[in-house]
Amino acid sequence: MIPIVAIVGRPNVGKSTLFNRLVGRRKAIVDDLPGVTRDRNYETVTRFGRPFILIDTGGFEPASEDRLLQQMREQSQLAMEEADVIIFLMDGRAGLTPSDVEVVEMLRRVDKPVFFVVNKVDGEKLEVESAEFYTLGVDNIATISAEHNRGVNDLMDEVVAALPEGKKGAAEEDVTRIAVVGRPNVGKSSLVNRLLGYERVVANPTPGTTRDAIDTYFTCNKKRYLLIDTAGIRRKGKTTQKLEKYSVVDSLRSIERSDVVLIVISAEDGVTEQDERIAGYAYEAGRACIFVVNKWDALTKDNSTIGKFVDQIRTEFKYLPFAPILFVSALTGQRINKVVEEVDKVMAQYAKRVSTADLNRVFSEAVTSHHPPLSQGKRVKFYYATQVGTRPPTFVAFTNRPEGIHFSYERYLLNKLREAFDFSGTPLRLIFRGRERKAP
Numbered sequence: 402m403i404p405i406v407a408i409v410g411r412p413n414v415g416k417s418t419l420f421n422r423l424v425g426r427r428k429a430i431v432d433d434l435p436g437v438t439r440d441r442n443y444e445t446v447t448r449f450g451r452p453f454i455l456i457d458t459g460g461f462e463p464a465s466e467d468r469l470l471q472q473m474r475e476q477s478q479l480a481m482e483e484a485d486v487i488i489f490l491m492d493g494r495a496g497l498t499p500s501d502v503e504v505v506e507m508l509r510r511v512d513k514p515v516f517f518v519v520n521k522v523d524g525e526k527l528e529v530e531s532a533e534f535y536t537l538g539v540d541n542i543a544t545i546s547a548e549h550n551r552g553v554n555d556l557m558d559e560v561v562a563a564l565p566e567g568k569k570g571a572a573e574e575d576v577t578r579i580a581v582v583g584r585p586n587v588g589k590s591s592l593v594n595r596l597l598g599y600e601r602v603v604a605n606p607t608p609g610t611t612r613d614a615i616d617t618y619f620t621c622n623k624k625r626y627l628l629i630d631t632a633g634i635r636r637k638g639k640t641t642q643k644l645e646k647y648s649v650v651d652s653l654r655s656i657e658r659s660d661v662v663l664i665v666i667s668a669e670d671g672v673t674e675q676d677e678r679i680a681g682y683a684y685e686a687g688r689a690c691i692f693v694v695n696k697w698d699a700l701t702k703d704n705s706t707i708g709k710f711v712d713q714i715r716t717e718f719k720y721l722p723f724a725p726i727l728f729v730s731a732l733t734g735q736r737i738n739k740v741v742e743e744v745d746k747v748m749a750q751y752a753k754r755v756s757t758a759d760l761n762r763v764f765s766e767a768v769t770s771h772h773p774p775l776s777q778g779k780r781v782k783f784y785y786a787t788q789v790g791t792r793p794p795t796f797v798a799f800t801n802r803p804e805g806i807h808f809s810y811e812r813y814l815l816n817k818l819r820e821a822f823d824f825s826g827t828p829l830r831l832i833f834r835g836r837e838r839k840a841p
């Protein structure tokens with residue numbers, strides 16, 4: 402399971418600055434895309450070869466000192482429950498504050514690696530001044546400047562070393578791993594029950610019910626599937642009423658481990674912001690996605706109901722135009738058999754390989770019928786394209802001007818590949834690489 406690192410600390414200590422530094426610049430394919438709900442608070446980061454999910458727990462409203470302390474307690478509580486490693490950030494310019502002292506007390510009792518870090522230590526002089534933080538009685542205090550990238554690598558070196566060893570199961574190429582994600586109470590467990598055909602997971606009418614996380618293998622038409630059923634489903638014994646936004650963390654973990662993501666939406670509630678956040682992450686993670694609109698039985702429908710839902714989903718999730726939409730009822734079983742059918746379809750595309758010859762034929766036809774726009778007055782030429790991976794299908798195209806290719810042209814090429822090879826249900830990746838033209 403991919404580990405989680407959480408950054409905790411008062412407002413304005415520099416959590417987002419550190420987060421952005423670690424996440425690095427975003428790829429254009431994500432930035433230019435209209436309608437992707439970007440939740441800057443969660444990102445998958447790879448550092449020294451180790452991937453982890455980084456969470457910036459910040460972003461709450463500035464508030465009174467009482468309220469602040471309360472929020473910090475909640476934030477830290479969350480980090481203590483969800484994260485594998487915690488970075489507690491303090492502000493070397495503002496100095497030590499009473500709320501720092503209190504939160505440090507809390508975090509010292511945690512049985513997880515906690516890094517106590519003083520930020521904004523931009524130079525030697527501040528280094529000396531940060532000595533007051535040693536009065537916290539913590540043995541190890543790191544000083545960094547997130548803004549100037551000072552001490553950040555050393556810190557991350559230690560953070561990565563403290564990550565738990567990922568339990569790497571044997572690579573199981575023949576299993577389709579399905580994540581079922583969505584807000585609390587949309588019917589994820591009920592859907593899972595239906596898919597498995599028996600009451601394996603107990604559905605409960607209270608939102609955010611506590612339960613064990615269960616991964617379940619099942620076989621259907623001689624094919625094997627793994628249902629990753631941890632999504633939004635709380636583990637047993639937790640009593641803290643979590644903020645809804647944080648059930649997203651469970652979804653992210655599931656998505657990381659999956660091939661196909663079932664984004665479950667309640668027909669009663671329509672699309673919510675949290676659905677958008679989760680779907681945006683699934684998209685960025687490059688997973689195949691299927692929208693499952695559940696509780697279809699609970700609606701009074703007329704001829705336009707389906708159409709309206711499809712419109713809403715296509716409008717809210719512009720970046721997932723290829724994701725199929727299913728309307729089901731986990732309660733009555735209506736159209737549940739379509740789910741596995743659809744999973745098979747998108748999985749076939751997600752894992753598909755096309756021949757280099759076919760790929761280059763399609764590529765050169767696309768380029769010939771619609772030339773790439775000039776880049777700084779120069780012609781953009783493509784030499785060669787090749788598929789370098791699957792899950793999702795990933796292509797590299799060699800060109801004289803990799804940076805000069807506009808996003809809209811990239812989208813044009815991807816659409817051509819989609820049409821030509823029927824990649825209709827899967828995300829695709831297209832990478833441009835520079836190559837000098839060979840001398841004739």
Ligand SMILES: Nc1nc2c(ncn2[C@@H]2O[C@H](COP(=O)(O)OP(=O)(O)OP(=O)(O)O)[C@@H](O)[C@H]2O)c(=O)[nH]1
Nearest residue numbers: 412413414415416417418459460521546547548549
């Ligand atoms: N001098 C200095 N300023 C910094 C450093 N890191 C962050 N800052 C500044 O501190 C301010 C707050 O930084 P943020 O990253 O927004 O802080 P935050 O903790 O995410 O704040 P919230 O979103 O309110 O929780 C910004 O003006 C940053 O430019 C640093 O290393 N040195």
Ligand SMILES: Nc1nc2c(ncn2[C@@H]2O[C@H](COP(=O)(O)OP(=O)(O)OP(=O)(O)O)[C@@H](O)[C@H]2O)c(=O)[nH]1
Nearest residue numbers: 585586587588589590591605606609696730731732
């Ligand atoms: N009418 C109707 N109700 C449903 C359907 N699917 C689930 N429900 C009800 O919705 C409630 C929540 O269902 P769960 O399966 O526990 O939802 P969940 O998404 O797993 O919820 P959390 O564990 O809180 O994340 C229960 O009362 C279910 O009986 C459906 O298709 N139609």
